[in-house]
Amino acid sequence: MNAPARPPVPEVTAQFRLGEWAEATLPGGVVGWAVRRAAVPLVELRLAWPLPAAAAEQRAALAVLDESVLGGTTKRDRAELAGAVQRLGGYLSVEVGRDRAVLRAGSLAEELPALLALVGEVLHDAQYPEGVVAGDRRRVAEEILLARSQPRVLAGEALDRRLHPRHPYGQGLPSPSAVRRVRAEGLRALHRTVFGHPGARLVLVGDWPPAEALARVEEALGPWFAEAATQPTLALPEPLGAPPAGPLALVRRAGAVQSTIRIGGPAPRRADASWPATVLANLAFGGLFSSRLVENLRERRGYTYSPHSGIEHRLAGSRFLVALDVATEVTAPALVEVAYELGRAAALGFDADEVADARRYALGSLLLATATGGGLAGSLIGQALDGLPADYLERHSAALQAVEPDAVRAAARRLLAPAGQRTVVLGDPQVAEELSALGPLAVADR
Amino acid sequence: MAPPARTLELVRDQLANGLEVVVLPDHAVPVVAVSVVYDVGFRSEPEGRTGFAHLFEHLMFQGSAGVGKMEHARLVQGAGGVFNGHTRPDLTSYYEALPAPALELALFLEADRMGRLALDQEKLENQIAVVQEEIWVNVLNRPYGGFPWIDLPAVAFDSFANAHNGYGSFEDLEGASLEDAAAFYRTYYAPANAVLAVCGDCEPERVLALAEEHFGPIEARPKPARPSFAEPPLPEPRRRQVTDPRAPSPAVAYGLRAPDPVGDLDRLLDCLVVAALLGDGDASRLRRRLVHEEGVATDVGCYLGTFGDPLSMRDPLLFQVTLFHPGVRPEGALWEAIVAELGRLAEEGPAPEELARVRAVLEAERWRGQEDVLDRALEVADLTVIHQRPELLVELPARLGAVDEARVRAAARWLAEQHPAVLEVLPGGEAR
Missing domain, CATH: 3.30.830.10 (Metalloenzyme, LuxS/M16 peptidase-like)
Incomplete structure (x- = not known):
């Protein structure tokens, strides 16, 4: 056959556009953004609160809180509440993470007022009935046992401890026994601390005129935000410091057929001038399938299925992470290769082609990730909580276009330098001997 | 509006x-x-x-x-x-x-x-x-x-x-x-x-x-004939236990034969509604009963097809119920609860508001699936390969909306009469 020639890779010329949007300062100083998206008749709501230090330490209670908060109001029990949300073609969930509580909801667009009314009802009137809390804490305790049998959860906990030993972010999952001691009374108080924190941020994306949508938000949720503003503002956790020095950590998991490797270190904030260049450095190192990490560890050596790197933003600090799961017998060789790639990129930077690929990917994936209402709402709420402006993505998109090669090299040196990274390996104890050949090794059971 | x-x-x-x-x-x-x-x-x-x-x-x-x-x-x-x-x-x-x-x-x-x-x-x-x-x-x-x-x-x-x-x-x-x-x-x-x-x-x-x-320049070759993979339904219940050394608690999956998606699409859609009534969210029947009221399961899932995508499969495929549970109730009793709920649905039918909310959720889910161009490109290609009918992408909401009480009852009855394939996962002890 006569095959056509390969077309060139086009530049990404389309810029991200937020489109029609509005901002409102709601009662209590809560900032809300609404964006019009009319491709489908849906609406997406995100409401988030930063988690104060005093709450962040109550891991067991928080683990039950995000189940029991939807456990019923004086008007309806849990099933009736879930049914009322479904009647709107909707969903409603609450997740309390390490640094924030996020309420996610959505419905058919025409049902927005009814959805907001249900959200308001939950905030004002969640009852935490004794029976509901008893069932939830039992189930959450079971779920924690399940989660802690997952290697990725155990390795993630080990890395958190290693990076942030004296910080709320370094605490792992609560123990099942602590969860079983959680009381309804305590949850009612914690509800006010978490969902009544005055620093809430709100995002709405969907098929509504933005200003009108925000007016509906104010009607339904204004009273709750106003009441929250009368609460004392509790301090957030301290900013993350540099991770302490120390040896490679091996966490024993007897019989593991794979070693779960996690590497982490500090990363700049998105407001930092070096951020766009840092994005490109991460992509070229391990964020792309065609990156050096994947090319070497997966495609050249077949050590691992899905090695990758990324940057995570939490309210007290950002961090760089490398994750890979490798066969037990190649644990040490895999670590050698990762250290080599980190060192090579930090010392020498990337080629112009690698930077160009990373730049086009960063620009294109931003368009793709924000193409749906849910995707855009998720991006915006994270920005809002981090104190970034609503048009941040438009500015970021322009900044990515303008990054100079030298800036990528400087960012790579700071982000990827092996000296800044801490490594944990979860795996069979037999790997200890080989690992100790790489340098000092600390072995622990969890 | x-x-x-x-x-x-x-x-x-x-x-x-x-x-x-x-x-x-x-x-x-x-x-x-x-x-x-x-x-x-x-x-x-x-x-x-x-x-x-x-x-x-x-x-x-x-x-x-x-x-x-x-x-x-x-x-x-x-x-x-x-x-x-x-x-x-x-x-x-x-x-x-x-x-x-x-x-x-x-x-x-x-x-x-x-x-x-x-x-x-x-x-x-x-x-x-x-x-x-x-x-x-x-x-x-x-x-x-x-x-x-x-x-x-x-x-x-x-x-x-x-x-x-x-x-x-x-x-x-x-x-x-x-x-x-x-x-x-x-x-x-x-x-x-x-x-x-x-x-x-x-x-x-x-x-x-x-x-x-x-x-266009790619050489034409014949479309391979696809053999039928049809099998008769199970003549009796069939059970298997596997031990998972890493599992901290038991789990069980029930597989019931589902209608042929190509030959009998409407009945398959009926089963989709039954699955939502039984297992979608805290208002659903099995979740309410087994997770919240009786506390004998930590999680319930109810879906059709190997990966929950029945419109990408031909016959035969399964209607599946999966349960993660702490082991306080034996598997047989869990199965009885599922059959009882199917039986109740067959006898009494769904309440009008129950059917209305499940329809609203399925409608919104269709829209959510349409919003992403990649999801849409994949779905329309699947519908063309399996059903030779890309127009189904547009037609499905109305066909789902037409599932009424009588059809739900008939589908529940039919499912309740199937013999289950039961897969039990037993914890191996290493994890606790």
Whole structure:
């Protein structure tokens, strides 16, 4: 056959556009953004609160809180509440993470007022009935046992401890026994601390005129935000410091057929001038399938299925992470290769082609990730909580276009330098001997 | 405020070599999605070659005449796009989503590997190793790995095609040869055995012209005859227990024979509504009863098809209920509760407001599935391969909306009369 020639890779010329949007300062100083998206008749709501230090330490209670908060109001029990949300073609969930509580909801667009009314009802009137809390804490305790049998959860906990030993972010999952001691009374108080924190941020994306949508938000949720503003503002956790020095950590998991490797270190904030260049450095190192990490560890050596790197933003600090799961017998060789790639990129930077690929990917994936209402709402709420402006993505998109090669090299040196990274390996104890050949090794059971 | 009527422009064509093309223009966002779906999945792999369809999917990313190894990823991501592939019981899908100007590049990449795949022994060995790592990380090194899709088919079905698992055995994977790959490619990767779908910011006439330019020169080969994989339903309940050394508590999956999605689509949709009534959210019957009222399960799932995508499968397939539970109630009693709920639904039917809210959720889910151009490109290609009817994308909401109380009752009764295939996962003790 006569095959056509390969077309060139086009530049990404389309810029991200937020489109029609509005901002409102709601009662209590809560900032809300609404964006019009009319491709489908849906609406997406995100409401988030930063988690104060005093709450962040109550891991067991928080683990039950995000189940029991939807456990019923004086008007309806849990099933009736879930049914009322479904009647709107909707969903409603609450997740309390390490640094924030996020309420996610959505419905058919025409049902927005009814959805907001249900959200308001939950905030004002969640009852935490004794029976509901008893069932939830039992189930959450079971779920924690399940989660802690997952290697990725155990390795993630080990890395958190290693990076942030004296910080709320370094605490792992609560123990099942602590969860079983959680009381309804305590949850009612914690509800006010978490969902009544005055620093809430709100995002709405969907098929509504933005200003009108925000007016509906104010009607339904204004009273709750106003009441929250009368609460004392509790301090957030301290900013993350540099991770302490120390040896490679091996966490024993007897019989593991794979070693779960996690590497982490500090990363700049998105407001930092070096951020766009840092994005490109991460992509070229391990964020792309065609990156050096994947090319070497997966495609050249077949050590691992899905090695990758990324940057995570939490309210007290950002961090760089490398994750890979490798066969037990190649644990040490895999670590050698990762250290080599980190060192090579930090010392020498990337080629112009690698930077160009990373730049086009960063620009294109931003368009793709924000193409749906849910995707855009998720991006915006994270920005809002981090104190970034609503048009941040438009500015970021322009900044990515303008990054100079030298800036990528400087960012790579700071982000990827092996000296800044801490490594944990979860795996069979037999790997200890080989690992100790790489340098000092600390072995622990969890 | 009633939602405005939304129509869907759909353009269809077939090239002389048999490749079907479906285009769904949508200019809301400057991105475009391309999917190529082949009418072959792991049910069609030869005996002694379990896992081969999925291994072959990996090989399709290893380069072709105009694309070097690793170049596929570099070109797609370097154009600002994302890509992947997946293997299912009845089809194998390849796809990209990219900024609109990269459409032609994506079509070139898909055409080049459809027409001119370049394989060698080193690539084969490297990808066998990568697939083994994939199986380790997804199945062997984690609790409940591959539950229930790895082990349930062997309980529910007898024939090799239906009963074996699509990841395959390590022994079969290691036995895979370049000759196997060449034969599989020649037979199943013929243009007449595939559908190309393009969805997003594009002009249909230009897409059809580009499709002709890039895919037109590929040699025509006959569409392989697909044998029927039909099996009679189980004559009696069938149970199997597996011990999972990493699991901290038991789990159980029940598989009931579902209606034929192609021959009896309306009855399949009835079952979809039954699944939502039983297992979707805290208002659903099984979740309310087993998780919240009786506290005998930590999680309940209820879905159709191996991966919850019944419209991407042909007969036979299963209606599945999965339960994670602390072991306070024996499996038999859990099954009785499920049968009791099916029986109650058959006797009394759903309450009017219960049916109304499940319909509203299914409608909103249809919209959510339509919002993403990549999801839409994949779904329309699947519907074309399996049902020869891309228009179903538009028709499904109305057909789901037509499921009424009488149909729900009939479907529940029919399901309650099926003999279950039961897969129990017992904790191995290591984890507690």
